[in-house]
Amino acid sequence: MPLTGKNILIGVTGGISIYKTLDVISALNKLGANVKVMMTESAAEFVSPMTFEAMSKNPVYTSLFDKKNAWRIPHISLSKEADLIAIIPATANIIGKIAGGIADDIVSTTVVAATSPVMIAPAMNTNMYHNPVTQRNIETLKSLGYLFITPTSGVLACGDIGDGKLASVEAIVEAIKGQLLYPEKDLLGKKILVTAGPTQEAIDPVRYITNHSSGKMGYAIAKAALLRGAEVTLVSGPVNLTVPSGAEVINITSAKEMYDAVMENAENADIIIKAAAVADYRPENIAENKIKKGGELSIPLSQNPDIVKSLGEKFGGEKVLVGFCMETEDLIENASKKLKSKNLDFIVANSLNEEGAGFKGDTNIVTIIDKSGNKTDIPLSQKEDIANKILDRIK
């Protein structure tokens, strides 16, 4: 599990979105992390410490003055053993206290004593969030190296609509994971364009030609690149996946739409990774009405524009171009041919014939081939791990 051996200390403060912190703790536990919780007195008014104790499977700290374990000095021992401290949710009050150097409860005092990175996930009424004092405190903390998980916009618990909604559980977990696994942000400043998923080529208003691509490989690459600090644009065919938090997503349906979206955004990218399974052909004409049953039917096809080839012609040698190649026979030979003919820097070859590889699952088996013909074999691994190995190779 990716977070095995990591000690995460969650500081919980008195905001209405506190219930979501329980889901964050559960997700971090599932990733293998050891999670401890400290709560302010106000937080304990919202949810009982017992609930956090049961979720984190660790004692919960609610007071600076824990008489039973006074010899441990909780705020010092907690801060020392944490690989990361995350305040979820963070009230306007705790943000103000940290910015002012105040240490008068277990959470604020532990943060003052911290030597590990501190992440702050604010959540509050939109007027409280936009209050210039709150904004000044956030800017002060950012300038001192505190990391913020930006709240989203939406309907708030008080009924107001606006900024200040706690970031999604998934976004918070991804941010924590990214900080723990890639603290150095080795792709910071890089702009990466990723394509993912299948395309759908309409036959008539109700039918289309497509393939089995789930989009999981492309989405895993987008997620991994974001965690490593890259700016990611994801051009996605129709898939059933959660959008990676922080990515700019352009949803398309057909190969022609994907071609347009990629060409429009390629100029701005440093690295282009084409993990989408684009249909090579589309019906020559789209029937205006649903085609009726009866008699023989043949559907003439036209070739779709070759996105990878166009990218190679226009940007080969200028940007890092990575293609994918899925084959059912002569995998390495066909992949090497595609690498050369399309002027790519890397091709990631995967075979449909191997168990655990291919479109639908969470795992894959791939070979990365570079321009000089060097091959890197990646055995059966999670798509997330393969994504990082591809990014390592590009780097």
Ligand SMILES: Cc1cc2nc3c(=O)[nH]c(=O)nc-3n(C[C@H](O)[C@H](O)[C@H](O)COP(=O)(O)O)c2cc1C
């Ligand atoms: C029902 C209710 C909901 C609240 N929700 C929030 C909130 O979402 N964000 C916030 O900053 N303060 C919120 N407050 C105010 C804080 O609880 C208050 O400022 C408290 O002093 C924060 O203490 P703490 O930062 O020590 O936890 C809420 C108060 C109440 C009564």
